Amino acid sequence: MFDTRLFSFIIVICVSFTLPATVDLIPNEYFKVQSRTWDQAIVMAKLFVSQLTLEEKCNMTAGVGGACVGTVFPILRLNFTGLCFQDSPSGVGDGVLYSTAFAAGIQIAATWDRDLFYQRGVAIGKEFQGKGVHFALGPMMNIDRNARHGRNWEGFGSDPYLSGENSFAYVQGVQDQGVVATAKHYICNEQETNRFHATSRHRIQENPSNSEGYSANLDDKTIHEIYLWPFASSVAAGVGSVMCSYNQINGTQACQNNKTLNGLLKGELEFLGNVMSDWYATKTGVESVLGGLDIDMPGDGLMGFTLVQAVKSGAITEARIDDMVTRILASYYLVGQDQGYPSLDLDRDAIGDNHKINRQVGTAGMILLKNTNNILPFNVTTDKYYYIYGSAAGQSADGSGSGGSTQNGGALYQGGGSGFVHPTYNIDPITSLMAKGRDFHLEIQYITNQYDYNDINSSFHARGFTNAKCLVFICAYSEEGSDRTDLHPLNDGDKLVRLVASGCNNTIVIVNSVSQLNLEAWIDLPNVVGVIWSGMPGSEYGPALVDILFGDYNPGGKLVFTLAKNDSDYGTDISPTYESNYTEGVFLDYRHFDKYNITPRYYFGYGLSYTNFSFSQLDISKASNEKHSASVQYRERLMRPYSNFGSSRLYEPVYEITFIITNTGKVDGSEVPQLYLGFPAEAEEPPKVLRGFERVYLSAGESKQVTLILTQKDVSYWNVVNQKWTVAPGTYTVWISTSANNADIKLQSSFNV
Numbered sequence: 002m003f004d005t006r007l008f009s010f011i012i013v014i015c016v017s018f019t020l021p022a023t024v025d026l027i028p029n030e031y032f033k034v035q036s037r038t039w040d041q042a043i044v045m046a047k048l049f050v051s052q053l054t055l056e057e058k059c060n061m062t063a064g065v066g067g068a069c070v071g072t073v074f075p076i077l078r079l080n081f082t083g084l085c086f087q088d089s090p091s092g093v094g095d096g097v098l099y100s101t102a103f104a105a106g107i108q109i110a111a112t113w114d115r116d117l118f119y120q121r122g123v124a125i126g127k128e129f130q131g132k133g134v135h136f137a138l139g140p141m142m143n144i145d146r147n148a149r150h151g152r153n154w155e156g157f158g159s160d161p162y163l164s165g166e167n168s169f170a171y172v173q174g175v176q177d178q179g180v181v182a183t184a185k186h187y188i189c190n191e192q193e194t195n196r197f198h199a200t201s202r203h204r205i206q207e208n209p210s211n212s213e214g215y216s217a218n219l220d221d222k223t224i225h226e227i228y229l230w231p232f233a234s235s236v237a238a239g240v241g242s243v244m245c246s247y248n249q250i251n252g253t254q255a256c257q258n259n260k261t262l263n264g265l266l267k268g269e270l271e272f273l274g275n276v277m278s279d280w281y282a283t284k285t286g287v288e289s290v291l292g293g294l295d296i297d298m299p300g301d302g303l304m305g306f307t308l309v310q311a312v313k314s315g316a317i318t319e320a321r322i323d324d325m326v327t328r329i330l331a332s333y334y335l336v337g338q339d340q341g342y343p344s345l346d347l348d349r350d351a352i353g354d355n356h357k358i359n360r361q362v363g364t365a366g367m368i369l370l371k372n373t374n375n376i377l378p379f380n381v382t383t384d385k386y387y388y389i390y391g392s393a394a395g396q397s398a399d400g401s402g403s404g405g406s407t408q409n410g411g412a413l414y415q416g417g418g419s420g421f422v423h424p425t426y427n428i429d430p431i432t433s434l435m436a437k438g439r440d441f442h443l444e445i446q447y448i449t450n451q452y453d454y455n456d457i458n459s460s461f462h463a464r465g466f467t468n469a470k471c472l473v474f475i476c477a478y479s480e481e482g483s484d485r486t487d488l489h490p491l492n493d494g495d496k497l498v499r500l501v502a503s504g505c506n507n508t509i510v511i512v513n514s515v516s517q518l519n520l521e522a523w524i525d526l527p528n529v530v531g532v533i534w535s536g537m538p539g540s541e542y543g544p545a546l547v548d549i550l551f552g553d554y555n556p557g558g559k560l561v562f563t564l565a566k567n568d569s570d571y572g573t574d575i576s577p578t579y580e581s582n583y584t585e586g587v588f589l590d591y592r593h594f595d596k597y598n599i600t601p602r603y604y605f606g607y608g609l610s611y612t613n614f615s616f617s618q619l620d621i622s623k624a625s626n627e628k629h630s631a632s633v634q635y636r637e638r639l640m641r642p643y644s645n646f647g648s649s650r651l652y653e654p655v656y657e658i659t660f661i662i663t664n665t666g667k668v669d670g671s672e673v674p675q676l677y678l679g680f681p682a683e684a685e686e687p688p689k690v691l692r693g694f695e696r697v698y699l700s701a702g703e704s705k706q707v708t709l710i711l712t713q714k715d716v717s718y719w720n721v722v723n724q725k726w727t728v729a730p731g732t733y734t735v736w737i738s739t740s741a742n743n744a745d746i747k748l749q750s751s752f753n754v
């Protein structure tokens with residue numbers, strides 16, 4: 002146990018750790034990665050810039066036409082062939098051939114498994130690099146503030162800490178392959194409604210100053226503690242690029258926002274890479290350049306060559322142009338793209354064996370929500386008869402073509418918009434279930450026309466139905482550019498579940514959803530005995546689901562948002578106007594439910610397993626400098642030549658939290674212990690906030706000691722008066738829990754500072 006008398010102050014540990022010149026990376030087929038430190042990369046970039054004319058430099062600050070969704074001007078006389086920027090966060094997008102549609106951001110987050118976060122990043126990075134793409138336009142880390150936001154599926158859920166951990170690992174996975182990652186969309190891009198001036202033409206005429214995207218209006222504490230947090234993690238990881246968003250922040254457009262770009266990002270976070278605009282998010286030339294924007298994408302005349310005149314007239318200094326181009330090229334040198342990077346061929350097959358990691362992520366991110374009397378997993382010897390209902394069980398009638406997995410029926414592998422990856426193949430649940438049926442002699446029938454109520458009713462009288470397991474597939478789709486109109490499944494999915502449950506006492510619902518869904522129409526029906534949240538699992542959906550249904554994989558995913566009983570319980574929603582007021586402050590998702598004592602249907606962090614776990618021996622100690630200590634290992638794991646932890650020491654370990662977890666059941670499985678922290682009153686924090694987690698895999702009967710690290714930032718709050726991350730004096734409570742539900746807390750202790 003932690004002795005509070007010994008630790009009256011947090012002492013920041015001052016360790017100097019030497020950066021390796023190169024890191025040992027997963028062997029790479031195409032390209033030997035030699036990444037560099039920012040200092041080294043900046044020296045090289047400056048040398049390059051010193052050889053350019055003013056015209057060449059300005060040309061590099063805006064996109065030009067090319068094969069990629071964004072292209073930076075080549076300087077052929079210096080053997081610089083330009084830069085290719087390409088979507089998306091979940092694989093190489095924009096309609097290219099030979100691409101893996103990876104399990105989406107929301108799915109990888111639901112695995113709560115840092116090794117998988119990283120391995121997925123590596124696999125994605127390999128495909129970008131194999132095609133010769135220089136910048137991957139991901140990760141997407143906007144917070145799931147609004148359940149209906151059309152792009153929630155691209156991001157990592159509602160918690161900043163969880164999003165930050167995901168962003169960090171993604172950046173390293175991608176950049177370890179020599180590809181520059183792009184953290185987007187900076188910042189407070191939490192809705193699609195009114196994101197763009199094109200939808201508000203009448204307002205432009207009325208008042209030109211309102212011609213831009215909606216304004217996210219929020220205070221200093223909230224932006225630091227919630228929305229900036231994952232971007233800060235990306236910068237610490239060493240991200241090369243940040244994409245500014247369509248919206249305004251407190252009345253100023255994101256891509257010319259001096260406060261958020263020059264102040265927070267380049268100043269406070271010490272970001273050394275470049276800021277690129279989201280596509281057509283640049284509204285001005287000179288003002289944006291002065292506000293901190295470095296590249297205009299895809300380039301429509303506001304920057305680029307136009308800036309030559311601005312320099313000549315004195316509106317912009319040439320030093321600022323040099324800074325912009327240095328920032329663009331620094332990220333190129335940082336990840337070693339000058340060392341024989343593959344030539345550009347967007348349709349080159351660089352898939353390798355990425356289906357393996359994709360299946361693993363798809364499976365690990367599925368969440369078991371309900372399992373009455375252990376109906377799951379099925380037993381191939383005794384459970385012989387299956388009836389499948391719902392169009393979301395099979396392929397869409399439209400194929401998985403352009404613009405997103407269709408909303409017109411069919412299993413959903415990803416959501417739509419620029420984040421969608423045109424998949425080389427997709428395996429739907431019916432296909433995989435049939436293969437299982439072939440191998441184990443299972444009787445499998447299906448009805449995918451979910452409006453054929455007569456057929457569904459007749460199925461209840463089919464031969465053998467009495468013992469059938471009924472699998473009902475429902476889905477919810479969304480895409481970039483619009484928000485969902487409600488939180489219900491497509492195509493009367495609620496009605497489908499109710500109908501099947503009226504005739505089948507072994508109804509298992511599979512929820513294939515982009516983000517939050519309201520389950521209340523059927524969740525309490527006694528015949529609904531099982532619910533699996535299959536999420537947005539990518540191309541390997543079918544195999545991943547079948548592994549879970551039959552117990553070849555013991556589910557261990559956890560919700561990355563709360564599932565409310567009433568939509569209004571979330572307390573936040575899409576703003577229908579051009580002002581989106583973040584009046585909830587830091588009380589978002591479980592922090593809000595805690596504050597107002599609202600009981601949700603399922604808590605943030607919740608998810609069942611086919612086995613059980615016990616917890617013991619919680620201990621809190623100060624971070625150690627011993628060679629093999631958890632703190633030292635933690636630091637080593639995070640380090641890369643290109644890391645950018647800045648001068649703040651905020652990412653230094655300050656506490657080690659240890660405990661024992663045991664698999665007390667009969668099958669192997671995993672649990673995700675979650676560390677929630679309670680702050681002293683001065684911090685004005687929610688009752689508890691997530692500050693640590695680890696997915697622990699245990700054989701039946703096995704025990705492991707788990708160590709979670711609390712960093713200086715983890716125990717700090719943003720002090721708006723001092724403008725600093727500050728440790729609040731008083732008692733901190735540490736809870737180890739299996740969800741944000743207080744009833745799931747397993748261990749509790751405290752420390753004083």
Ligand code: BGC
Nearest residue numbers: 070088138185279280419481
């Ligand atoms: C999206 C970005 C994307 C860009 C390029 C924009 O509409 O918001 O996420 O990277 O297009 O396709």
